[in-house]
Amino acid sequence: MRNIWTIAKREYDTYFNSPLAYVVAFSILLPMGIYFALIMFVSSQQAMMGGPAPETSPINWLFVFLMIFLSPALTMRLLSDEARMGTLELLLTAPIRDFELVAGKWLGSLLFVLAIAALTLVFPIIINNYVTPGIDWMVIISSYLGMILVSAALLALGTGISAIFTNQFAAFFVTLGLFFFLWFMVGLPASYLQEGGDVLNYLSLSTHFSQSMNNGTINLGDIVYYLSLIALGLFTGTTAVEIRRWR
Amino acid sequence: MIKVSGLTKDYGARRAIHNLSFDAQQGEIVGFLGPNGAGKTTTMRILTGYMPPTDGEAIVAGYDVVEESLEVRKRVGYLPETVPLYTDMVVFDYLKFMGELRKIPNVDARVDEVLDMVGLVERANGYIGNLSKGMRQRVGLAQALLHRPEVLILDEPTIGLDPGQVVEVRKLIRDIGKDRTVLLSTHLLNEAQNICDRVLIINKGKIVAEDTTENLQARLIGAERVILRVRGEADELAKTIKQVKGVQGVETKEDGSVEFEFASGKDVRPEVARQVINSGYDLIELRPLGMSLEEIFLELTGSDNKKK
Numbered sequence: 001m002r003n004i005w006t007i008a009k010r011e012y013d014t015y016f017n018s019p020l021a022y023v024v025a026f027s028i029l030l031p032m033g034i035y036f037a038l039i040m041f042v043s044s045q046q047a048m049m050g051g052p053a054p055e056t057s058p059i060n061w062l063f064v065f066l067m068i069f070l071s072p073a074l075t076m077r078l079l080s081d082e083a084r085m086g087t088l089e090l091l092l093t094a095p096i097r098d099f100e101l102v103a104g105k106w107l108g109s110l111l112f113v114l115a116i117a118a119l120t121l122v123f124p125i126i127i128n129n130y131v132t133p134g135i136d137w138m139v140i141i142s143s144y145l146g147m148i149l150v151s152a153a154l155l156a157l158g159t160g161i162s163a164i165f166t167n168q169f170a171a172f173f174v175t176l177g178l179f180f181f182l183w184f185m186v187g188l189p190a191s192y193l194q195e196g197g198d199v200l201n202y203l204s205l206s207t208h209f210s211q212s213m214n215n216g217t218i219n220l221g222d223i224v225y226y227l228s229l230i231a232l233g234l235f236t237g238t239t240a241v242e243i244r245r246w247r
Numbered sequence: 248m249i250k251v252s253g254l255t256k257d258y259g260a261r262r263a264i265h266n267l268s269f270d271a272q273q274g275e276i277v278g279f280l281g282p283n284g285a286g287k288t289t290t291m292r293i294l295t296g297y298m299p300p301t302d303g304e305a306i307v308a309g310y311d312v313v314e315e316s317l318e319v320r321k322r323v324g325y326l327p328e329t330v331p332l333y334t335d336m337v338v339f340d341y342l343k344f345m346g347e348l349r350k351i352p353n354v355d356a357r358v359d360e361v362l363d364m365v366g367l368v369e370r371a372n373g374y375i376g377n378l379s380k381g382m383r384q385r386v387g388l389a390q391a392l393l394h395r396p397e398v399l400i401l402d403e404p405t406i407g408l409d410p411g412q413v414v415e416v417r418k419l420i421r422d423i424g425k426d427r428t429v430l431l432s433t434h435l436l437n438e439a440q441n442i443c444d445r446v447l448i449i450n451k452g453k454i455v456a457e458d459t460t461e462n463l464q465a466r467l468i469g470a471e472r473v474i475l476r477v478r479g480e481a482d483e484l485a486k487t488i489k490q491v492k493g494v495q496g497v498e499t500k501e502d503g504s505v506e507f508e509f510a511s512g513k514d515v516r517p518e519v520a521r522q523v524i525n526s527g528y529d530l531i532e533l534r535p536l537g538m539s540l541e542e543i544f545l546e547l548t549g550s551d552n553k554k555k
Binding site: 097246 | 299327345349
């Protein structure tokens, strides 16, 4: 565990030295901020006519949606760059397990995303100040739990793919392609199928957040789905690192 | 401390090392000598637990490199040939990170200590990316020394250093080698001669010779060769020398000097010198050539590139 933490801490610090990480943070926070301002504006207009109170769920949905496109940029160099620079040789001859290395890399990227997510807490806090009797904090907690789980799953898959490649851009595009597939494509044929549609729907990333956790419903199925993706990503990464040793 | 038997490694169809066996004791500095692509780095990578061998066994610091890889890695300090470093990190932070991975107690103090050993204290807060090649080499060395390893494996430790630093690093390695095991690879033969207790010459994945540097020289040299130089023209010089009893293989060189041999143990130099003086020449040089490790190396590896 301590090894995972040592690797994660270094990775987290590295993000703050990297312009790309700031670009990613900016590309998430700016659209969310604009979207938040629009929602506040529209709600304030409708409120005079007895419209509904503003909600954070659309903003949080945007966070997850942006993560599909931006998280590959955070994970692409995690292990591929170590292989390219040769520093993997240092880590693979240090007394740490291959799994600890991969898990540490993943945790480091997750910590960075959590830091961005923490900044977005400002939105529900602002809404809470304008709405009486305040917003339902349980829904917010559920929504943020969902955001963290989606991010953790995406980053784990990205870390796994990064371990396969030596070129970080190859890792980026493969990761992006996979996320695009999981989000948009897997669920598409579901409604045309007689049987098996449920399975495809379950595999689709998009169904496990917007219709459940983002609205305050926590299903065991959703949590199992995310944990499976995390396990799959970390397993892929560990296996890829082990294969590197044998070549 | 290092015991290797029957070690073999294949990269696909290419056999990088073939049935390698050797050992190294505590307090011994063993040099690994060989041309590029001979299998030095591959062997070192197996010994450090970076990659498993295709066949054979290696015991390092009492543990098997495959079965107990983590235990081996705890006890080995390794400087890879390419000296991989995180260029975006500060020297101190990098060493601290590596120290934390090795769970060194009181890591800050130890990093300061090691920085002092390699003479990088002033650059502790500089970015690794801004360091010269020699300094990076020393950061790599510091990293290998951090956890006071029982076994130190150094892949070309002095490459890229300036002459002053080479002397310092060699002294450092000799000091460490007094109570620990050091295996270092080099293609600088004088380096092997200079710091190693024992040399393994490896070529095309096989050990072709293993001995102390002195013994290697003695084994290959049956006769001693001498260079003789006199002032001015010396057309008749070779003839004069040939008359001395015991002189063999006289050769006149283009620059006017003369080389000859005599059987080991039968020193004819005083007699040759007398003859030269008596013949009216001004003797200015009479020097043993001795077979250098370079020549031994070329002889053993059958290398084509004749660089002397």
